[in-house]
Amino acid sequence: MTLKNFKLAIAYDGTHFLGWQRQKESPTVQEAVETALSRVLAQPVVLHGSGRTDAGVHAAGQVASFLAKGNRTPQEILRGANSLLPLDIAILSVTEVSLDFHARFSAQGKLYSYDFQTGLTRDPLTHRFVWPVGPGLNWDLMRESFPYLLGEHDFAAFQSHGADVKSTVRTLTKLELTAPQPEIVRLSVTGTGFLRHMVRTLAGTLIEIAKGRQTPSDLTAILESRDRRKAGRMAPAQGLCLRRVYYEDWPF
């Protein structure tokens, strides 16, 4: 029986999960999806995610891949797994891909969003997905910070301790501010790769700038310092969402 390689796009509300990655404690998203797929395919399924997301972080387009035997079609896998998954996880698409595709190693870039809520009071209808920063911030200052961050830099100052990576040099290809809903400002960050907690530490530092406590040009010194203590505090998990993982469709 031949082996097939499948690529999944997955969305989840991370509020009640300990993150993507399977670990000793439950629940994790990977474990939930693997359990559903194993039942549908009647064989043990091991998922390769494009990367981890932290506890409480959401995804609108996480990607994972897995190898499986048998004749189940992508559509059967999609419907079967979704019927078994809890409502806070959904498989958005299943496609058969060539055997050399690997969700992590084939990834060329990722798009994350970080949503700030700018109302006077908190909003019960969005609170699971935003960081309430209140009104009156200077978003122009945040926008003026983008040129200091775009391109290839050593982002060691924006990495949490305990991460074990060979290089802390990463490339940001696009930074953008939009307003997807009233009272929500969305920071979108596209790059070829990200260090541990990098987007949340960027978001926290950019909020310091939007509050006038640091200036956009301070970012040059922060980057050059390679010192985590120079950057701002890490923004909370619930504002972060992995929107998209790019493969052949990477536009940069």
Added chain:
Amino acid sequence: MTLKNFKLAIAYDGTHFLGWQRQKESPTVQEAVETALSRVLAQPVVLHGSGRTDAGVHAAGQVASFLAKGNRTPQEILRGANSLLPLDIAILSVTEVSLDFHARFSAQGKLYSYDFQTGLTRDPLTHRFVWPVGPGLNWDLMRESFPYLLGEHDFAAFQSHGADVKSTVRTLTKLELTAPQPEIVRLSVTGTGFLRHMVRTLAGTLIEIAKGRQTPSDLTAILESRDRRKAGRMAPAQGLCLRRVYYEDWPF
């Protein structure tokens, strides 16, 4: 000590509540807000809501009023109560109003929204607030239905049994379809008053029309029949949100 009258605007994620109205079983939104206000004001507080919302229905602008003694300012009440309330309820504003204001009896109209999710698969990031109806519906047919519903009609066919009201005549002043987010279609319904389950039954019937199972002009016969069985099935609670209650600001 003089009595003051306060008006509250309240938002809530209704997912985990048995509705607005205090009752034997818990939790209800009214009970949660009354408990918080009673603590802040150190006196028993009885809220008058603009009207009930069903179990699982949300609010972005429910209004309630209450009488209280003492010198607490609106701002102190707002901050104090919000610090005690769970994250799925927030008081958005507190204002002192004249003693003759009553959240229910002074109301001149209400705006409800009903959100349909039109993606191929369900969406974990919005599922608490939408009815997933899938892609391919004819929204133009829904829009063409609006003239049959606007204005004063006997909406008995759109009322759930068990309601005890003198008249089933109501006036709809505005119907609108918008797209607040990708893959979400929002039906906004403004009127001077609503019967029990009326917006959800309208939403369910309009989806039958958008699916081509009934035609816009069928609405005339449904209204004239005054027969609940002629209208469509009631749409689920989680798509409904009480957006606004109008008082002196009623534009119609």
